[in-house]
Amino acid sequence: MTIEYNETTNPALTGFKGRCPRCQRGHLFNGLLSLAPACDVCGLDYAFADPADGPAFFAMSIVAVPALAFALWLQLTFEPQLWVHLVSTLPLTTAACVALLRPLKGWLVCSQYFHKAEEGRIDRDWRG
Known part of the structure; x- marks a missing residue:
């Protein structure tokens, strides 16, 4: 079974735009990085969203190599x-990380909605 994404079902595109994962019209954010309590168009409650430290991890991982390369080039x-x-290096690194946080957080929240991710549960009736 293959999942085909288009502009209305692509969690990355929807998240990068900061749009509601259900209707793609409402706003996902209230300010720079704080999630809105619910969609202002369709009313989807964003209580399910918990990207935790994922956006920060990805932002630091993406920015680390170019920042280190720039610092080494500058030094050598x-x-x-x-x-x-x-x-020079410290503000550029910080600005690049902050610039990536919002789109990455939007992507992770929309991915949670699109893929119906939820907290795991222990199946106590399972016999293995």
């Missing part, structure tokens, strides 16, 4: 003092 090419890294 110009041999600057430490303060140069503090005013």
